[in-house]
Amino acid sequence: MNIRHLLDPEQVRLARRRKGGLTAARHVLAAVTLTVGVAALSVPAWAQTEDELAKQYKIESMKQALETKERYDLYGLRFASDQSAVPADAQSLLDDIAATLKNFPEWHLRIVGHTDATADPQHNQALSLDRANAIKAGLVERGVDEQRLATAGAGESRPLAGNDTPEGRALNRRVELIRFTDSAEAKRLLKAMSDYLDAQKAISFDYDAALEVVTNDKQKLALSSSGMVTLNRPDKIRAARAGGFVDVETLFDGKTLTVLGKNANKYTQLEVPGTIDHLIDELRTKYDRPLPAADLLGTNAYAALMEDVYDSKDLGSGVINGTECDFLAFRKDEVDLQVWIAHGDSPYPCKYVLTSRLVTDGPQYSVEIRNWSTGDKAMKDDFAFQNATNAEKIDLKDLQDKTSELPSNFAMGGKQ
Missing domain, CATH: 2.50.20.10 (Lipoprotein localisation LolA/LolB/LppX)
Structure with a gap:
């Protein structure tokens, strides 16, 4: 907002x-x-670019963030423009997420897609949800129980950076992983x-x-x-x-x-x-x-x-x-x-x-x-x-x- x-x-x-x-x-x-x-509802100023954050990715850092902070912003999933199919070069990331969930069988994971603000807000909302669902489908294919996964699309509504520069828009195009509890x-x-x-x-x-x-x-x-x-x-x-x-x-x-x-x-x-x-x-x-x-x-x-x-x-x-x-x-x-x-x-x-x-x-x-x-x-x-x-x-x-x-x-x- x-x-x-x-x-x-x-x-x-x-x-x-x-x-x-x-x-x-x-x-x-x-x-x-x-x-x-x-x-004040502010947008934080990020000192690192999307490329730098993607290069810093390690499965250990993702696991630690999910274990201690219960959330992790994932970069490196570079979807084609206006497309929701998981790119081929991102399959290893899905392997890592699936392996992490298998190592922590009590965890539930919510996958939230985010976009920049270059298109219509309603379109961005739908696109971000489609991308989250595509990631979920990939994890189910890797043996993760569907009941442990939830998806949401935030579209452009929760930016991490300004949308007035290419660097800022790249930071906003991310996938957020959130560990959650589902107490019956x-x-x-x-x-x-x-x-x-x-x-x-x-x-x-x-x-x-x-x-x-x-x-x-x-x-x-x-x-x-x-x-x-x-x-x-x-x-x-x-x-x-x-x-x-x-x-x-x-x-x-x-x-x-x-x-x-x-x-x-x-x-x-x-x-x-x-x-x-x-x-x-x-x-x-x-x-x-x-x-x-x-x-x-x-x-x-x-x-x-x-x-x-x-x-x-x-x-x-x-x-x-x-x-x-x-x-x-x-x-x-x-x-x-x-x-x-x-x-x-x-x-x-x-x-x-x-x-x-x-x-x-x-x-x-x-x-x-x-x-x-x-x-x-x-x-x-x-x-x-x-x-x-x-x-x-x-x-x-x-x-x-x-x-x-x-x-x-x-x-x-x-x-x-």
Whole structure:
């Protein structure tokens, strides 16, 4: 993503990521909108050329990098222009990769193709995936179990150097090898949480959240807030969030959505008839106002959270607010996700953390859940807007700035 996120002491400029790059993480980033962090997203300056890196290749260096860093950028696979067939002079590299995987039978390997930016982005995306799949096919031919291999195409989206010189473009044309973990137990535990959530018709909980930004001098700042959520499936929800710069309440009765900016004493209403799932999608895609913890509120949280996950780990137990939990970690290209799930017959989410992988210094968004209740123990609500403070009704666009997570001296910047 060619976007810079800047912050200085007087003004913060946030850049929304372009819509085309949101598919992979749109569910998991719902709670943070698109402002997961503020930092410089830079392209490193490489001191070596592609030819020099290719000549330095040794099977030992690849194995060591995969063992210690879990990734390796492979050069020397010089595909013909606009072609995905593995060149004849690169067959020995495939021999080395296959031999390494046979020596480490517990390893799984993800093969990610990358291109320069000389063609159409969509074409580059498809071409990079075709090349990764060609390498996978070559490894399968060499006896590697297909179940141990995964592929992806990043196209031109993650350059290592600038695309304005031949040398830079050559560095960007690479194959990335990533060692990953595929934990069946982590997936089972997450699915059990999702099934439990789906079975609950009434849920209420309180939460504490922190949204991090990163300054240009690498100082992390956490914007903290607290809130509550009450829902009755399939079509009623109330969510409130209050922090140093925001005090907002959202209500939905199955037909009408009300958003109340308590600090401004103004509200807006929209007709969005349907289920909570429909409301979540409408708020996220049409109005850019995702509900807090949206990934956990809709049906089939497992599908939303696992979309595009390639690495899953069961990290044992943890304790959140005195509750013993299973600690799980998942990885996508854009974000890392950590989830703590309560032990016992009510495997509810105690905490989850999203960490950006595309923004320098990895700013994150975290939510800790308290006072989890379901069924008859859940908080009762009629989900009706009463307007007890005689708030003024205004258009949604006029309410946006008055219900922002960020302080008033933060200004939204454009793409760069």
